[in-house]
Amino acid sequence: MNIHAWNTHDAPKIDGILDDEVWSDPLNMTNLTASLNGHYLNNDEADKYIYEGYFTQNWPNNNQPSRQKTRLQVAYDDYAIYVSAQLYDTAPDSVRTNLGGRDSGSGAADSFIVSFDTYNKQQDCFEFEVTAAGVQSDRMRGMSGWDGNWNEVWQSAVQKNEEGWAVEMAIPYRALRMPNAKEMVWGVNFGRVIKRSNETAFWNNVDAEKQGYVNQFGSLRGLYDIKPPLRLTLSPYISNVAVSKQGSDKIANTFSGGADLKLGLGQSFTLDVSLVPDFSQVQADNEVLNLSAYEVQYGEFRDFFRQGTSIFNKWGQFYSRRIGQSHVAPSDDHLQDNEEFIFKPNDAPLINSIKLTGRTEKGLGVGILNSITNVSYAIIEDTLTNETRTVEADPLTNFNIISVDQNLPNNSSIGVINTNVRRGQGHKSSNVSSGHFNLYDRNNMFRFRGFGALSQEFNTEVGNNGEDERLTTLGHRFDLGHGKVSGNWHYWVSTNVESDTYNPNDLGYNSSNNAIQVRANTSWNQYKGKGIYQRYWVRVGYNEDHLYAPKAFMYRNLWGDADMLFNNFWSVRLNAAITPQMSYDYFGPREEGYRFAQYPSHDTGVTLNSDGSKRYSISMRASIWQRQHFNQLDDYYRYGQTYRVNDKWDLNHQIAWSQNRNEKGYVTTEKDESDNVEAVIYGDRNVKTLENNFWTQYTFNNKMFLKLRLRHYWRQVAYDEFFDLAKSGELLTSDFSDVNEDGEKEHDANYNTFNMEVSYSWEFLPGSFVTAMWRNELGSNSYNSHYNFTENVNEMWKEAQVNTLSVRLMYFLDYQQVKRGIKNM
Known part of the structure; x- marks a missing residue:
């Protein structure tokens, strides 16, 4: 489908009332005698510029007409592109107008979406969404991924009317990337969400049976002589952070200022610079007591590392939490007699960060990110004299990542990524280089995917001659996959090989290496409703893992799952798996040459969701x-609920409970004076975990909200018996005891974390915010695994609470907007 945009010299007023001349008579048909920029209009027809009709559903009734009619128009001038839509509704009073925070998507409200593929490559797009309550969301999506953290400043307004509701949008060219050409043809699509019927429909049909999204767009024509503007914005800020700890009369107060700068380089690239970064208002991590051999991966809440980073987030090569994380925390080797650490840093101060991202007219995407963290120190105290000294924990460190990819025909792409971490003299540095490709056939029916990487670690050690020697450790990984990805029937097969020395974790995330993995699955997807259901899918799969070095079998299992959406919009998902033979865990023991024998097991589960629009x-x-074999039994239960009190206020609660009975897990390793392993100790333990989350938001209007978040995490670990782990994997009788002189079982745990956060946000001008956050944190960790809930809460509440109050003012300055304002004075 095609729609034409109309050049206007009188920009519409963005108020949600479609009475502007450009919308009522875009062609000025009664006086059409001339031309515009050499484009002759005498024979133009109004229906090229005005669409009125029924979109096509993608959900729930794929390829069926929408239940409601929509009218669209597009206009432009030398500053922005304008979109108007009348969203007809046969029951105007039923239009959902629930409020939410910016970038919350449609949420519980009706919404309108416009997506621009400005280079018309059918792979990536800029997407803008407005709800019937006027809440904005924006994102980049397509073959490069989904980046919902991408934010731009643009205008929109909505109005309910007798025929439904109307929306107007003004999207400045500053928010887009586009070629520099006399005539442009953009890929475009418009979407509409009708919440009471759970319907998502598009102007140009997006068929759920076909692979891809942007490749199913229509065309926006009639764009002439648009000059890509100078894209320059500055967001200076000032903030004040006050921190106090219960029991102390001191308040640590920090006043700071800085700025975020965005500069467009040519028509394709954007340079982001964070000067004196401020992360005082990021959400607290959902910390856990980790009993596994694998690192916990936490989410990223710092805006600079969330926005515009989808080009880096591929194949685990970039884990932004590494930047600012303490990597070289000092060991006990630094301690002398009668000394102990009284402070070890958890993070390294971030000095600055820069980021260059963009994609050219020919589909070449480039991303470069560089960050520098400062030296951090640990504090050591002599327990006899109380004298203290400092030792370096982390040196000055430079983090750098470069990602380049090229769009190819048929939604295909090829690319390379390089990550590099450089630390000071005597510390480890690293480099990881990788390449990847993603190929589709002409009909987007079949996909062939590949990835390969080489990791290098550089360490300095003292050689036999007493001089420093630089040692290099090489590792590699490759992954190949192929499958059918469109239609009712899908299949996928893949293999992944990681050497025992492959390590991307200085800047990436890889939970474990030293593995050869085979994966295969097939599924049937039914997109058309019949009888009691709207759609469903059924899938079965097979997994098998081997150790890379030395070559050894680890495990294989069979699994299946299925999901069905019913006509009342409730859904149910079932899953089951079986590991039919002896498996071997080479990572849990934490020591080379050991493995843990895992006898056959099976599991099953069910998930039930009600209609989220209610x-x-x-x-x-x-x-x-x-x-x-071990009489092991784990069960898990989760219950979540949402209640929308009214359009402005919602309440959310989720509670999860699990119990692992007779779990066999790693406890500790006993070593002799020469640091040789004497015994790897495993234990029979019972693990209980309770996680309670509550959050609520009151939205005053589409520019202001107040949010409360509470989280309590409680885990108890109680050991009944201990074993020596044989190298063959069997558990042997052990005389190990964890009872100390006070009669406490030192490996039992009663662990708690509690967080309360209250945050306020007011967008007083487009892109300009006043924000505030108060955070209360406390936690406890003891051996009292026998405590009941009341005893546990009493113990936790005796710990000192830490309170943090942060207030921040940020002002948005746009060069083009300032220039336009001066011109119109």
Whole structure:
């Protein structure tokens, strides 16, 4: 489908009332005698510029007409592109107008979406969404991924009317990237969400049976002589952070200022610079007591590392939390007699960060990110004299990542990534280089995917001659996959090989290496409703893992899952898996040459979700896992609920409970004076975990909200018996005891974290914010695994609470907007 944009010299007033001349008579048909920029209009027809009709559903009734009609128009001038839509509704009073925070998507409200593929490459797009309550969201999406953290400043307004509701949008060219050409043809699509019927429909049909999204767009024509503007914005800020700890009369107060700068380089690239970064208002991590051999991966809440980073987030090569994380925290080797650490830093101060991202007219995408963290120190105290000294924990460190990819025909792409971490003399540095490709056939029916990487670690050690020697450790990984990805029937097969020395973790995330993995699955996807259901899918799969070095079998399992959406918009998902033979865990023991024998097991689970468009909705999950040989039984239950009090206020609660009975897990390693392993100790333990989350938001209007978030995490670990792990994997009788002189079981745990956050945000001008956050944190960790809930809460509440109050003012300055304002004075 095609729609034409109309050049206007009188920009519409963005108020949601479609009475501007450009919308009522875009062609000025009664006086059409001339031409515009050499484009002759005498024979133009109004229906080229005005669309009125029924979109096509993508959800729930794929390829069926929308239940409601929509009218569209597009206009432009030398500053912005303008979109108007009348969203007809046969029941105007039923239009959902629930409020939410910026970038919350449609949420519980009706919404309108416009997407621009400005280079018309059918792979990536800029997407803008407005709800019937006027809440804005923006994102970049397509073959490069989904970047919902990408933010731009643009205008929109909505109005309810007798025929439904109307929306107007003004999207400045500053918010887009585009070629510099006399005539441009953009890919475009418009979407509409009707919440009471859970409908998502598009102007140009997006068929759920076909692979891809942007490749199913229509065309926007009639764009002439648009000059890409100078894209320059500055967001200076000032902030004040006050921190106090219960029991202390001191308040640590920090006043700071800085700025975020965005500069367009040519028509394709944007340079982001964060000068004196401020991360005082990021959400607290959902910390856990980790009993596994694998690192916990936490989410990223710092805006600079969330926005515009989709080009880096591929194949685990970039884990932004590495930047600012303490990498070289000092060991006990630094301690002398009668000394102990009284402070070890958890992070390294960030000095600055820069980021260059963009994509050219020919589909070449480039991303460069560089960050520098400062030296950090640990503090050591002599327990006899109380004298203190400092030792370096982290040196000055430079983090750098470069990602380049090229769009190819048929949604295909090829690219390379390089990550590099450089630390001071005597510390480890690293480099990881990788390449990847993603190929589709002409009909986007089949996909062939590949990835390969080489990791290098550079360490300095003292050689036999007493001089420093630089040692290099090489590792590699490759992954190949192929499958059918469109139609009702899908399949996928892949293999992944990681050497025992492959390590991208200085700037990436890889939970474990030293593995050869085979994966295969096939599924049937039914997109058309019949009887009691709207759609469903059923899938079965097979996994098998081997150790890379030395070559050894680890495990294989069979699994299946299925999901069905019913006509009342409730859904149910079932899953089951079986590991039919002896498996071997080479990572849990934490020591080379050891493995843990895992007897056959099986598990099953069910998830039930109610209609999320209703005022009250629920989500429930129950699962069970069993290994009969050890009489192991794990069960897990989760219950979530949402209640929308009114359009401005919603309440959300989720509680999860799990219990692992007779779990066999790693406890510790006993070593002799020469640091040789004497015994790897495993234990029979019972693990109970309770996680309680509550959050609520009151939205005053589409520019201001107040949010409360509470989280309590409680885990108890109680050991009944200990074993020596044989190298063959069997558990042997052990005389190990963890009872100390006070009669406490030192490996039992009663662990708690509690966080309360209250945040306020007011967008007083487009892109300019006043924000405030108060955070209360406390936690406890003891050996009292026998405590009940009341005893546990009493113990936790005796710990000192840490309170943080942060207030921040940020002002948005746009060069083009300032220039336009001066011109119109």
